[in-house]
Each structure stands twice: as structure tokens, then as C-alpha cells.
Amino acid sequence: MRIFDTNVQQIKYEVLKALIRNAYENNIDNIYVDIPKMISPGPKATLRCCIYKERAILQERIKLALGGDKSNPNVIEVLDIACDECPIGGVFVTQACRGCIFHGCAEACPKGAISIIDKKAVIDKSKCIECGLCKKACPYNAIIEQHRPCVMSCKVKAITMDENKKAKIDNDKCISCGACVYQCPFGAIADKSFVMETIDILKNSNENKNYKVYAVIAPSIVSQFKYARIEQVVSGIHKLGFHQVVEAALGADITLYHEVNEFKEKGLLTTSCCPSFVMYIEKYFPEFRQYVSGSVSPMVETAKLIKSSDKTAKVVFIGPCTSKKMEYKTEKANEYIDSVISFEELQAFFDARDVDVTKLDDTALDNASFYGRIFAKSGGIARGVKDVSESMGIKGVNPVAMNGIDECKVNLLKLKIKKSEYNFFEGMACDGGCLNGALCLHHGPKNLADVDRYGNEAKEKTIDNSVKLYKLANGIKDE
Amino acid sequence: MIVKVCVGSSCHLKGSYAVIENFKKLIEKYNVSDKVELQASFCLGRCSTGVTVLADDRFIDGVNENNTEEIFVKEIMSSLK
Numbered sequence: 194m195r196i197f198d199t200n201v202q203q204i205k206y207e208v209l210k211a212l213i214r215n216a217y218e219n220n221i222d223n224i225y226v227d228i229p230k231m232i233s234p235g236p237k238a239t240l241r242c243c244i245y246k247e248r249a250i251l252q253e254r255i256k257l258a259l260g261g262d263k264s265n266p267n268v269i270e271v272l273d274i275a276c277d278e279c280p281i282g283g284v285f286v287t288q289a290c291r292g293c294i295f296h297g298c299a300e301a302c303p304k305g306a307i308s309i310i311d312k313k314a315v316i317d318k319s320k321c322i323e324c325g326l327c328k329k330a331c332p333y334n335a336i337i338e339q340h341r342p343c344v345m346s347c348k349v350k351a352i353t354m355d356e357n358k359k360a361k362i363d364n365d366k367c368i369s370c371g372a373c374v375y376q377c378p379f380g381a382i383a384d385k386s387f388v389m390e391t392i393d394i395l396k397n398s399n400e401n402k403n404y405k406v407y408a409v410i411a412p413s414i415v416s417q418f419k420y421a422r423i424e425q426v427v428s429g430i431h432k433l434g435f436h437q438v439v440e441a442a443l444g445a446d447i448t449l450y451h452e453v454n455e456f457k458e459k460g461l462l463t464t465s466c467c468p469s470f471v472m473y474i475e476k477y478f479p480e481f482r483q484y485v486s487g488s489v490s491p492m493v494e495t496a497k498l499i500k501s502s503d504k505t506a507k508v509v510f511i512g513p514c515t516s517k518k519m520e521y522k523t524e525k526a527n528e529y530i531d532s533v534i535s536f537e538e539l540q541a542f543f544d545a546r547d548v549d550v551t552k553l554d555d556t557a558l559d560n561a562s563f564y565g566r567i568f569a570k571s572g573g574i575a576r577g578v579k580d581v582s583e584s585m586g587i588k589g590v591n592p593v594a595m596n597g598i599d600e601c602k603v604n605l606l607k608l609k610i611k612k613s614e615y616n617f618f619e620g621m622a623c624d625g626g627c628l629n630g631a632l633c634l635h636h637g638p639k640n641l642a643d644v645d646r647y648g649n650e651a652k653e654k655t656i657d658n659s660v661k662l663y664k665l666a667n668g669i670k671d672e
Numbered sequence: 673m674i675v676k677v678c679v680g681s682s683c684h685l686k687g688s689y690a691v692i693e694n695f696k697k698l699i700e701k702y703n704v705s706d707k708v709e710l711q712a713s714f715c716l717g718r719c720s721t722g723v724t725v726l727a728d729d730r731f732i733d734g735v736n737e738n739n740t741e742e743i744f745v746k747e748i749m750s751s752l753k
Contacts, residue, residue, distance in 0.1 A: 407714065427681075437680055437715035502676070502713045557681040557719070658689040662679060662712055665692065 196420070197634055201380035202537060207232050208254040209388060209541035216392050217546070225252050250275045254383065261385035267364045268385045268518040269374060275381035278358040282339040283323050286314045289335035301330035346376035348598035349473065368476065370469040370598070370622035371515030371631025384515045384535070384632065388542070391532045394507050395434040404505040405436035409495045411512035412442040412561070412569040413627040415647040416640030417536045423647070424555030430511070430539070431556060432548045441510070442561030442651075444494030445568040446659030449577045451488035456578070456617055457587050459484060463618040464574055466490045467627075468520035470620035473598060478605050484618075489525055491568060492517060494663075496529035501666040507531040511539050513630025516622065535632035562653035569644045571596040571626035574619040581656060592617035597624040673708050673752060676726040677735075680715030683722035687737050688712075691723050694740035702744075707752050727751070 197203050211228045215221050229248035233239075241247045253272045256262075261270050286298075292312035299307040299314065306320035307327055314336070316327070328336040343352050343360050351366035352373060360382060362373075373382045398406050408430045418426045427438045448466060456462045465471055465486040474481050489497070496508040510517060510533045520526050521533045534542070543550060564581065567573035575592035582590040593615040595601040601620045607613040623629045628640040653659065664670070675695065679688045692712065699705050716724040721733035725743075732747050 436717075439680075439714055498712075499714055502711055557685055559681045559685050560679070652685060661689065661692070665710065665712055 196540060197537075198636055199375075201378070202634070204232070204251075204380060205254060205383060206537055206541050208251060209258050209386060209538055210545045212255060212258045213388055213392065213541055213545035216389060224255060228255055246274070254380075257383050258386045259389055260387065265364070266522075267362065267367055267369060268515055268522075269362060269367065269369055269371060269382060270385065271360050271362060272381050272383060273357075273359050275379055276359045277379045277381065279341045279379075280339065281354060281358065282341060283318065284316060284321055284325060284328060284336060284338045286316060286336050289333050290314050290331075291333055291335065293332070295332070297330035297332065298327035298336060301326040342376045342378055343373040343382055346372040348372065348602075349477065366476065368469040368472040368598075368622065369516040369519040372623070374515060375631045375636070384518060386534070386538060387518065387521075387532045388534055388538050391509050391534050391542075394509060394531055398434070398436075398507065400434065401436040404507055405503055406434065406507045406509065407496075407499050407503075408435040408438045409441050409444075409492060409499070409508055409510045410438055411492070411510070411514070411517075411627060411630075412440065412445070412566045412647065413513045413630060413633065413640070413644065414511070414536065415566075416569070416628045416643035417513070417634045418540070418550065419635065419643075421550045422555060423558060425550045425553045427558045428553040428556040429543055429548045429550035432553065433542055433546055435509070438556070438558065439495055439499060440558065440560040440565070441491045441495050441512070442565030442568060443659055443662075444491035444496075444498065445565035446562050446653075446656040447494045447498075447663045448486075448488050448491050448568075449564055449574065449581055449656055450660045450663070452486050452574075453578060453582045453585055453587060453590075455486055455488065456582065456590055460589075461616050462486055464620055466568065466574065467516070467621045467623075468514075468523075469516040469598075469622035470595075470601060472516070472519075473601060473620070473622065474605070477602075478609070481605065481608070490520065491565070492520070493526045493529050496526075498663065498666050500529060509534060511536065513627050513633040514623075515631050536634050537632050540634060559652050561651060562656045562659055563648045563651045564656050565659065566648040566651055567644060569627045570641055571621050571624075572619070573626065573644075575617070577656075578617055578619075584655065590617050591615050592619060594619045594621075596621060596626070598622050673728050673748065674711060674726075675708055675748060676711045676713040676716070678714075678716040678718075678722060678724040678726075679712045680719065680722075682719035683715075683724060686722045688723050690737040691725070691735050691740055694737065695744065698741060698744045702749060704749070704752060708748065 229251035233247040235244040238244045290313050304320045306317045351363045355361040415423050430438050461484050492510050518533045521530045564577035572594035575594040578592050595604050629636045677692050718724045723735045725732040725735050
């Protein structure tokens with residue numbers, strides 16, 4: 194069974210797996226030579242111009258796997274030599290131009306950028322505004338529009354070209370959503386990894402004797418690792434050396450409770466669980482900053498609960514998300530989260546440690562309610578807020594689920610000009626929600642069915658018991 | 673005395689929340705709120721014999737919704753000073 198969607202993910206995984214294996218064998222002195230040679234043995238190149246370039250790129254991937262460029266605060270980096278300098282693109286005329294006498298393209302161009310030279314249409318790039326009207330006008334579909342996949346994927350226009358035609362990320366604009374990481378067909382944009390810190394945390398725990406290591410898993414995990422049952426995946430995480438696995442969805446239940454209360458106070462609220470969405474508001478709609486929920490994210494909320502009952506606990510978050518790696522470095526999260534790894538990295542861990550989860554017995558997984566579990570999909574929080582506010586007797590909540598940055602933009606612009614009918618804004622940067630996160634093994638419509646099923650399987654049908662647990666942990670008396 | 677009730681997945685499925693609620697009521701009933709502090713814990717490492725309770729450093733296994741009072745009296749009240 195194919196584990197990953199793309200070969201780019203596969204290569205990243207091979208590097209991580211080799212690195213983790215070497216780290217456990219205390220054999221990291223020659224990784225920059227050994228790992229590239231192992232993955233790209235030659236003598237013929239299979240992916241790039243020569244094996245030397247392949248290996249040089251693999252070395253760059255090792256650097257990222259080791260934590261990347263420390264001077265760059267972004268968790269997403271461009272691997273310069275892996276960038277294939279795709280054509281800058283725009284609108285251009287292909288060989289299919291028949292040199293007709295209709296000249297509809299030239300007629301359609303509002304800027305007079307098209308002239309007919311030697312019976313063929315030619316676009317003057319200095320005049321072209323890439324409106325695409327000529328493309329529509331051509332009866333032979335001979336004019337095409339092409340852009341770099343990274344540029345197209347970036348909804349906040351943070352990617353441009355440098356003087357060498359390499360992709361360049363503007364950190365001031367970037368919201369670390371990871372769309373470009375998944376979309377670059379050359380794997381030239383990738384996320385930093387914290388697998389080495391995670392290994393240190395596990396090793397230094399001395400099999401959970403010095404302190405206990407907890408894995409907090411994002412609810413979207415149920416749509417991943419499709420080759421095994423989720424209960425086997427939990428057993429696998431235990432086998433890697435984690436003391437206990439706790440659902441981040443438990444924290445999501447509590448986040449929901451806080452957000453409904455906050456809504457009651459403020460009357461207008463935007464969610465805080467997607468760090469990229471929060472960054473989006475901070476960078477592009479700073480006037481709404483006051484409405485961003487002050488609640489910590491489900492990841493942090495869960496870790497807080499764990500640490501309230503176990504003061505020396507270490508918590509590693511496992512999720513689908515580049516921006517959780519970013520969030521973990523923030524002040525709000527740093528105190529509670531000790532490392533973050535992705536589903537891709539978890540797969541690499543399993544294979545590096547020879548943990549075949551399909552051979553393992555089940556370990557129960559049940560901490561959270563239906564509502565916390567459906568946080569993984571777009572619309573999950575909106576649904577939860579509606580139901581929970583009703584049960585708490587809070588009226589007037591009118592939530593909207595904004596699916597992906599484009600929808601966030603449209604809705605926030607409406608809010609800006611006071612034309613929005615909504616007062617509770619659920620924002621998720623990834624289309625479909627976390628179940629299509631950039632670092633998921635799989636992306637696609639089946640993931641949604643998995644998350645719905647998982648939600649329905651929760652023992653707790655309401656958030657009540659999760660809230661009671663939160664109150665108990667924080668010494669808050671029941672009303 | 674610190675009484676920790678396991679709320680790990682396994683114990684949760686066996687009814688930790690009901691046990692916690694019962695303990696809360698019992699602490700009030702026996703008027704020992706100044707002597708017993710109730711806490712939750714993620715996994716006390718005894719998944720097969722849950723719900724597990726840790727009374728200071730002593731494990732009590734097999735607690736459930738129906739035997740909470742019996743266990744409370746026998747195991748907790750008796751060791752309070």
C-alpha cells in the first residue's frame with residue numbers, strides 16, 4: 194500500500210528515516226556522506242542532472258531534518274539548489290498558434306500587448322497584465338497561462354523570485370501554512386524538523402523513568418496511516434517510547450468551552466486553533482486582532498492538562514501541520530509543548546525503529562468528545578460552537594466556517610465593510626481543515642469520512658466531562 | 673491525601689468520569705475536603721485493571737461507578753489521620 198501521496202514526501206521521509214536510525218545508533222558523524230549515498234546510490238541519476246546534484250540536495254534535506262537554518266525564524270525554508278527555477282510564466286503563445294487571420298487574441302487584449310509577427314501572435318511581456326482575455330479569445334486554445342506552483346499555492350503572495358530565479362519567501366508575509374511545501378513539485382520548499390529534539394526527549398527520559406513523555410495527537414491522525422487501525426498506531430507510538438498518548442481533541446473540547454464563553458463577552462470572535470489563520474489576521478487584518486480568541490489552541494490546552502497532573506511531563510505534539518511547528522516556538526506554547534513532529538515524521542520514526550504497527554495489538558484511544566474530534570475538519574468548530582452555546586443557553590451565535598485562506602479573506606473583507614451576517618468566524622488555512630494539512634501523508638476526500646466516523650465513535654457525546662476535567666485540574670468549583 | 677484518578681483512554685472507557693463525580697460527592701458527604709485533594713492523571717500505567725486510583729503512593733485497582741463508596745471508606749477514609 195502506498196503510504197504517501199507524492200514522491201517528494203517519499204524522499205523527505207527517506208532522509209528522516211535514515212537520520213532517526215543513525216541517531217539511535219549514535220552514528221551521526223558521517224551522515225552528510227552516508228545518507229545521500231544510500232538514498233541516491235548511482236551511478237546514474239534518477240531525478241536530477243547527475244548524482245552529485247541529487248546528493249547535494251539530499252544534504253540540504255538533512256540540514257532541514259536537523260532543524261534547518263537557526264537564523265531563519267520561519268519553519269519553512271527554500272532549498273535553493275533543489276529549486277528548478279521553473280519558468281516565471283504568465284501568459285504565452287504556444288506552438289499551437291495557427292497564425293489565423295482572425296486575430297481575436299490581439300483584439301481581446303486591453304493593453305495592446307499582442308502583435309502578429311511572421312503570422313504568429315507574440316505577446317509583449319512589458320505590456321501584458323496577465324488578464325487572460327487573449328487565452329479565452331483563441332479558438333485553438335493556443336495561448337496558455339502558467340505560473341509557478343509555489344506562487345500559485347501561496348494565498349498571501351509571500352513567494353517571489355530572487356535574482357537567480359529561485360523561489361524566495363518573504364517572512365513578513367508568510368503565515369507558515371505549508372501549502373507551498375506540499376505543492377512544490379521539486380520538493381524545493383520544505384519544513385524544518387524537530388525529530389532530533391524529540392529523540393533527545395525520549396532518550397533522556399530513560400524509558401519514562403526520569404520523566405514521562407506524552408504524545409498529544411491531532412484528531413486528523415485518524416485519516417492517516419490507513420494501512421492500520423488507529424488503536425494500532427497508538428500502540429506504535431507507545432513502542433517508540435512514549436508513556437501515554439492523549440488526544441488533542443480533549444483540549445479542543447476545552448477550547449470550545451472557552452470560546453463560547455468568550456463570545457458571550459465580546460459578541461464577535463475569530464478562532465485561535467489554526468496558528469496560520471491567527472497569523473493571517475495579525476498580518477492582513479490587524480484591526481480584528483482584538484477579536485481573536487484568547488484561548489490557547491487545543492494542542493496547548495491538552496498539554497496544560499497533562500502538565501497540571503504531572504509536573505515533570507514532557508509533551509510532544511504529533512500533527513499534520515507546519516504552522517504548529519511555528520506555534521510551538523511562541524511564548525504561549527513554549528512552556529507547555531516540548532517538541533512537535535508531523536505525521537510524515539511519525540511514519541519515519543516507526544520505520545526507523547522497525548515498529549510495524551500492523552502487527553501490534555490495539556491500545557484504547559478515548560479522551561475527547563465528538564466535538565473535539567471533529568475540529569479536524571472545516572466546519573467542526575462552527576458546529577461545536579452552535580451546539581455548545583445552545584446547551585449553555587447563550588443565544589445569538591451565528592458561526593461561519595471559512596475553509597482555506599481564500600474564504601477567510603472574503604469573509605473578513607465583508608466584516609471589514611460591516612456587510613457580514615456572521616459573528617463567529619472559524620478560520621482554517623488548509624482547504625478542508627487539518628485533515629488536509631500540509632504534512633498529512635494523504636490528502637483527499639476520504640479523510641473527511643474518517644474524521645466523521647472517529648467523531649461518532651467517541652464515548653463522550655458532549656463536552657461536559659472534558660470541561661469538568663478542566664475545572665478539576667484548575668481547582669475551579671462546579672457551578 | 674492526594675487522590676489521583678486515572679483518566680487515560682482505557683480508564684476513561686471504564687468510567688473514570690463517573691468515579692471522579694462519585695469521589696467529589698463522597699468527599700463532601702464525609703466532610704473531608706480539607707484532607708483529601710482530588711486530581712486527575714493521564715495513565716497510571718495499569719490499563720488492564722482500571723479504573724486505577726492512586727491514593728498518595730498506593731495504587732487501588734478496579735474502581736468503578738458502583739464500588740466507589742465502598743473503596744472510599746475502606747481505602748481512603750481509613751488511612752486519613
